[in-house]
Amino acid sequence: MSMGTLYGVGLGPGAADLMSVRADRLVRNAAHLAYFRKAGRPGQARRIVEGMLRADVQEHAMEYPVTTEIPLSDPRYNEALSQFYAEATEHLRGVLSAGSDVVVLCEGDPFFYGSFMHLHSRLQGIAPVEVVPGITGMSGAWTATGQPVTWGDDVLTVLMATLPEEVLRDRITATDALVVMKIGRNMAKLRRALQAAGRLDAAWLVEHAQMPQERVMPLRDSGDRVPYFSIVIIHGQGRRP
Amino acid sequence: MSMGTLYGVGLGPGAADLMSVRADRLVRNAAHLAYFRKAGRPGQARRIVEGMLRADVQEHAMEYPVTTEIPLSDPRYNEALSQFYAEATEHLRGVLSAGSDVVVLCEGDPFFYGSFMHLHSRLQGIAPVEVVPGITGMSGAWTATGQPVTWGDDVLTVLMATLPEEVLRDRITATDALVVMKIGRNMAKLRRALQAAGRLDAAWLVEHAQMPQERVMPLRDSGDRVPYFSIVIIHGQGRRP
Numbered sequence: 001m002s003m004g005t006l007y008g009v010g011l012g013p014g015a016a017d018l019m020s021v022r023a024d025r026l027v028r029n030a031a032h033l034a035y036f037r038k039a040g041r042p043g044q045a046r047r048i049v050e051g052m053l054r055a056d057v058q059e060h061a062m063e064y065p066v067t068t069e070i071p072l073s074d075p076r077y078n079e080a081l082s083q084f085y086a087e088a089t090e091h092l093r094g095v096l097s098a099g100s101d102v103v104v105l106c107e108g109d110p111f112f113y114g115s116f117m118h119l120h121s122r123l124q125g126i127a128p129v130e131v132v133p134g135i136t137g138m139s140g141a142w143t144a145t146g147q148p149v150t151w152g153d154d155v156l157t158v159l160m161a162t163l164p165e166e167v168l169r170d171r172i173t174a175t176d177a178l179v180v181m182k183i184g185r186n187m188a189k190l191r192r193a194l195q196a197a198g199r200l201d202a203a204w205l206v207e208h209a210q211m212p213q214e215r216v217m218p219l220r221d222s223g224d225r226v227p228y229f230s231i232v233i234i235h236g237q238g239r240r241p
Numbered sequence: 242m243s244m245g246t247l248y249g250v251g252l253g254p255g256a257a258d259l260m261s262v263r264a265d266r267l268v269r270n271a272a273h274l275a276y277f278r279k280a281g282r283p284g285q286a287r288r289i290v291e292g293m294l295r296a297d298v299q300e301h302a303m304e305y306p307v308t309t310e311i312p313l314s315d316p317r318y319n320e321a322l323s324q325f326y327a328e329a330t331e332h333l334r335g336v337l338s339a340g341s342d343v344v345v346l347c348e349g350d351p352f353f354y355g356s357f358m359h360l361h362s363r364l365q366g367i368a369p370v371e372v373v374p375g376i377t378g379m380s381g382a383w384t385a386t387g388q389p390v391t392w393g394d395d396v397l398t399v400l401m402a403t404l405p406e407e408v409l410r411d412r413i414t415a416t417d418a419l420v421v422m423k424i425g426r427n428m429a430k431l432r433r434a435l436q437a438a439g440r441l442d443a444a445w446l447v448e449h450a451q452m453p454q455e456r457v458m459p460l461r462d463s464g465d466r467v468p469y470f471s472i473v474i475i476h477g478q479g480r481r482p
Contacts, residue, residue, distance in 0.1 A: 010376075010380075012261065012374075013374070015263075016262070017261060017262040017263040017266070018261045018262070018263060018373075018374065019261065019262060020253065020258060020259045020260065020261055020262070020376065021257070021258040021259070021260060021261070021262055021265050022256075022258040022259060024262050025258070072480075077482075078480075078482045081482035082482040085482060109376070109380050109384075110384075110389075111380075111383050111384055111388070111389040111390055111391075112380065112383075112389075112390060112391055113391050113392070113393075113395075114389070117389040117392065117481070118481065118482065120389065121389075121481065124387075131384050131387075132259075132384075133253075133254070133259065133376050133380040133381055133384040133451075134376060134380070135251075135261065135350070135374050135375060135376050136377070136380065139251075139350045139352075139353065139374040139375070139377065140374055142352050142353075143350075143351075143352055143372050143373075143374040146365075146372075147352070148351075148352040148353075148355070148358040148361065148362075149352055149353060150352075150353055150354050150399070151354070151358065152354075152401075153401045153403050153404050154354075154401075155398065155399070155400060155404075155412060156398070156399040157396065157397070157398055157399075158391070158396070158397040158398075158399075159396060160393075160394045160395075160396075162394050163394050163396075171396060174415075210374075239313075239319075240358070240359065240362065241318075241319045241322035241323040241326060241359065
């Protein structure tokens with residue numbers, strides 16, 4: 001029997017109608033639907049597609065063994081995730097081997113800092129893979145600010161707030177436009193880096209971009225407790241005829 | 242009479258079914274449709290929506306007075322474009338003032354290096370504006386390479402090839418993952434900058450991402466004559482459990 005196809009489907013930033021027409025069609029027709037989530041939570045990806053699924057869909061929830069309980073720098077973090085991705089891969093390989101296609105839900109864009117990439121790297125060459133790009137969370141965030149993020153020749157830098165404080169400071173100093181993601185518990189560090197770079201007053205915080213609970217505010221007006229789905233934006237100021 | 246709403250609608254990278262469900266609905270229902278194009282050409286944005294429009298749609302083609310005939314550095318370039326955007330704004334303001342909504346087609350994402358931003362800056366505060374984010378051309382390009390663009394803590398830098406060669410070289414040296422756009426006539430310069438940064442062999446060229454004529458190749462295998470819709474990608478090599 002020939003292997004089914006693994007679809008990595010970008011769902012976009014959060015609103016169901018910001019998924020692409022192609023993604024919408026794949027999700028509505030899926031017989032096997034897989035998605036990541038934190039144990040005991042419904043999961044953001046699954047929430048986006050609520051009400052769109054076939055009555056007979058088979059769901060494959062892949063529950064992270066850890067999220068923020070263990071620091072990234074602890075070797076146990078990498079070990080736990082590595083084993084988790086290996087098990088998820090084996091499970092999906094079983095479904096694909098039976099000839100069934102699997103649609104994997106991906107928040108944002110599958111190839112942009114996503115968990116799907118860890119399945120893709122383990123299953124490419126074993127099963128056919130098709131990736132449907134999505135609107136990134138950062139596009140959702142800068143759209144929410146109501147202002148363009150880049151003009152003319154602006155340099156855009158995308159940073160993860162998990163980087164060391166001095167790396168953040170130097171990169172923020174050197175760029176025109178800025179996006180920072182993976183903020184969560186790193187907000188206080190990020191704020192110090194923005195301050196040291198002299199850019200704090202230009203920074204916007206967008207929480208839950210393009211979701212019902214979206215909030216947009218100057219970063220200086222926010223506290224250091226922010227939801228996981230938070231993105232910081234600094235708009236470029238480049239050439240504009 | 243109340244002003245109509247100006248919609249800036251992201252079409253995504255080029256395939257019609259990569260536009261969002263929200264964009265698809267707005268385009269199909271539009272009574273007034275506006276788009277930029279080079280004089281004498283059908284225009285890429287207009288081509289994407291071919292076959293989707295109302296029979297009675299009123300089209301407003303906005304034709305650039307110059308594209309690459311005058312260098313960016315020549316003051317006449319800025320003057321010509323400034324006058325062009327002012328005239329386009331006046332024209333659309335007339336339609337909006339009559340109470341009609343206008344859907345402006347935007348390749349990629351409207352707030353990411355797009356021409357729509359020049360209408361937005363002139364019409365915000367005059368008419369209600371709604372922006373629908375889109376899948377960026379760069380998402381389309383890295384998806385076409387078949388490999389994720391960013392992992393873990395990778396820093397992503399987005400550059401315009403119109404920047405000076407030594408700026409390109411230094412930025413390319415300093416980043417993990419890279420996207421370069423606005424390549425066109427700047428390919429030879431960009432190639433020298435990649436070589437000087439020691440990254441030429443890691444670079445991919447994607448022409449017409451997600452369009453029927455899509456081509457993906459290692460940059461070292463390409464010539465210096467590339468189409469306007471070309472994007473260079475270097476994939477990050479960050480943490481992967």
